[in-house]
Amino acid sequence: MAVDDMASAPPMTTSGGVPRTPMATTIIVVVSKPQGSRWEHGNAIRGTGKSATVCYDRRMPAATASTTLLAMENGADGMTLGLKGDWRLDNAAAIASALAEVGAAESQRMTVDFAGLTAIDLPGAWLLRQHLDALQARGVVVDMAAPVPEPFAFIAEITRETPVPVDSEGQGLPLLARTAAAIGRESVEQVKDARGALGYLGRIVHTGVQALGSVKRLRLPAIVRQVYETGIAAVPIVSLIAFLISVIVAYLGADQLRQFGADIYTVDLVAVAVLRELGVLLTAIIVAGRSGSAFAAEIGVMKLNDEVDALKSIGVNPLEVLVLPRLIGLVIAMPLLTIIADLMGLAGGAMLSSLLLDIPFSQFLQRMQEILAPTTFWAGLVKAPVFALLIGMVGTYRGMQVRDSSRELGRLTTVAVVQSIFLVILADAIFAVVFVEIDF
């Protein structure tokens, strides 16, 4: 509809407005479409010479719809770019597509005529200026017919200083070299990271040994708070998960063992699995998710807030105040949580056995006493403080690494949780092998 209207409307330059010269004349007509109508490319309007392109900007307000933005005329002394209509920010998409039609091949000499312009603002002028600069760089002579609108003076002002070229590091390299560089950089980072972690471990041990010398430097209130936050506050979730997992294990085990009439071995399965592995491992994973992330986030925010530097400036070792209480607190809390997880796990197994296998509670206990070696319980519990140290170290280390931005904080908190769970499972595997070897 708009196209048809336009073809006969007076402002259109297709029929009468353009002086017909023997030369081929190209007219670029950019039409804005009224709001609410569908975005589409209109039919090409036949110009006096080659062709005309029509496209729409769908965001224009209805009042200023149907406006030509740019008319190119080839005259005797080069091409005239007649700017028309509204060259403001709202129209920027249409302006850009109109300018894209103006190529260097069209003419070696161009004159910009602002007479038909209704409005132009800084972005509009900037887009034109950038395009003209690109043309000039390709050897086109560009003139601006007076009066030149105001924004151009401002642009001349802000572009007076020649910009420093943007530093594009390694972008010109071929793919293979870039891949090699990326692998190399990553490897160096990993080695640095490992060395950093080792150094961190050393500093913590050093600080810890120093702090053990005096009660004041051990910061007991902070440790107690950490035991509460990482231990007591985690009791409900650890209990629930240990209970449910052991019910699942007992259920699956009973289902299999019943086929051999070996129901009673469900007790063995649950008791050994919970005490040796499940209790401590589940606890460690939950603690890594709860407290490992909390350590990284708390210390990370303090880093961002310069609180860590403030501590240093007061002459307080941040490792002593922030890291040690968390580590000691967690080392105390984890074994306690593990015992609770063990109890709840056994309770889950006992409940399932009595409901599903008709093994009453007293028989469950008796069977447990028969089969459990005195070391089974300890084989699980000894791992708890080790896991606690791993989780605490990774969490606080990643927290200390936070610099500059909140994005780093989120990234390093995630890294802390993923790495501490990975390390816990790795350590558990090593424990398993060692315990088998030494028959523990």
Place this chain on the structure above:
Amino acid sequence: MAPEPIISVRNLVNRFGRQLVHEGLDLDVMPGEVLGIVGGSGSGKSVLVHTMLGLRRPTSGEVLFEGKELSQLSEPELRAVKRRYGVTFQHGALFSALTVAANVQMPMREYLDLPNDVLDQIAMLRIRMVGLQPDAVVKLPSQLSGGMIKRAALARALALDPTLLFLDEPTAGLDPISAAAFDELVNYLRKSLKLTIVMVTHDLDTIFATCDRVAVLVDRKIIVDTLAGIVQNPHPWIREYFHGPRARAARQEN
């Protein structure tokens, strides 16, 4: 006829619990002026600006943007008003996950439907406008110095060609040379772009270098006068403010 104010605050009351911050406050911001808002800590400067921006509903009273009351506007109308002003926050408030270019493009992406290359070009315009080097576009806010953050925040505030610019402590935390350069930039942009600027500041140098009028928040009210007039005001707090030891040096220079 006198020009219409671009923003008027009428009989504004702001109350937090039992604490009365503003008590029947009136303020007009005229087009083309630079208005400085000063006041002691806790005098409600930020609350006033937040109310003027429509980010906070006043306890009572009204804020008119070009004659339209903010609280009566529908969501799209309010959006249209918000398009007309740009804001910089005290600490820059640049989105830390985005590069400078993406920060500047953010308001344009929200309000306009432009292809990426056009956005890139216009972002470059804004960055040149505020005197940043083009290589700053690819940087993250954490890689910028304090002065560059203020400039990048200004570039973002200018993204949509606002008529009205709110600057919250634009020179706080800058060294005197950067602060003076920022003042110069504000004056320059104001002249070139015919901006109206409302500025919350404590920096006396900035006030003397840029402001036409000064609004002082004292005793839950506001006292507005020209820069020359406010200096002569007999109110004890204002006297102390403009005649204290730190003010003398600033005034002599200007």
